[in-house]
Amino acid sequence: MKIEDRGVIEPSFMDFTTPSKFARESLYYISRYGHFYCTKDYCIKRDFLDSFLLVYIVHGNFNIETQNQITEASENQIILLDCHFAHKYYCTTPTEFLWFHFNGNGSQQYVDFLHEKFGLIFENTQSLRHSLLSILTSLQTALINEHQVSSNFSSILSRLAVPENTTMISDHPLNPSVSYITKHYAQEINLNDLAHSCGLSVSHFIRSFYQYTGYTPHGFLLSFRIRQAKQLLLTTTKTVEEISEL
Structure with missing residues (x-):
């Protein structure tokens, strides 16, 4: 043409x-x-x-x-x-x-x-x-x-x-924060502690975490909690109220 x-x-x-x-x-x-x-x-x-x-x-x-x-x-x-x-x-x-x-x-x-x-x-x-x-x-x-x-x-x-x-590799510098969230998702999680675990300022941590995962730290925490709640609904006899408390 x-x-x-x-x-x-x-x-x-x-x-x-x-x-x-x-x-x-x-x-x-x-x-x-x-x-x-x-x-x-x-x-x-x-x-x-x-x-x-x-x-x-x-x-x-x-x-x-x-x-x-x-x-x-x-x-x-x-x-x-x-x-x-x-x-x-x-x-x-x-x-x-x-x-x-x-x-x-x-x-x-x-x-x-x-x-x-x-x-x-x-x-x-x-x-x-x-x-x-x-x-x-x-x-x-x-x-x-x-x-x-x-x-x-x-x-x-x-x-x-x-x-x-x-890509998410085993030695990625943000992995400590992801690991902490997946282990302590049922507890109150402090953003400052997550940033400190990766040796970053809070603002830099939030930007890097989003680029790494596609979520904000809070969004990732909520998503992981929902994922665990679905698992409990499918595999246990716990009520919705009990799972919500957990």
Whole structure:
């Protein structure tokens, strides 16, 4: 497909898809995609677009302005952009990148979750490059397997949500607090003590704990208590009142 965007050079390509009704209602789907090689003249500015944009930087620099934020992504980083807000992105050096406009069931919620947890830029994502290239290839077939594309793209978002360098490993510095909560969930738990067990200030501990678990410390405690209550309901003859007291 001919590309009209200024600053896009050969051998760049882009294309569109026509998702089925089922895909639009129930799957992740990609409406537009491409592999661009750009000069420093490349620039896109919009007030609104009804989609989300994932960009993987192969090399070069990619700048984004949106929601009063100005940030730059570089080689092996991924940008996740909510195009419902006014936005501008551009290159300041020769840049190569893969891009996917996507939408579908749960996209807004997942993007909001990832932005709240990590922001716009995801680092050290080179392990996702092969998967993104595979999606790009599958989208160019005459008969697109929408279910496979959705599954593969969901996997990409899931791996962004749990980066390789933040997976829960046995020697993670926040494990003492998680261990303490799981052992003492039936008791009153002090936030200062949890932070101290990890050698962190309370504010730093709360931010790190959320990034590590996806919960605030209090939210994790409540979730774990509910989990234990369900177990007691299923495996004992205790009443709801007794379990609530516990």
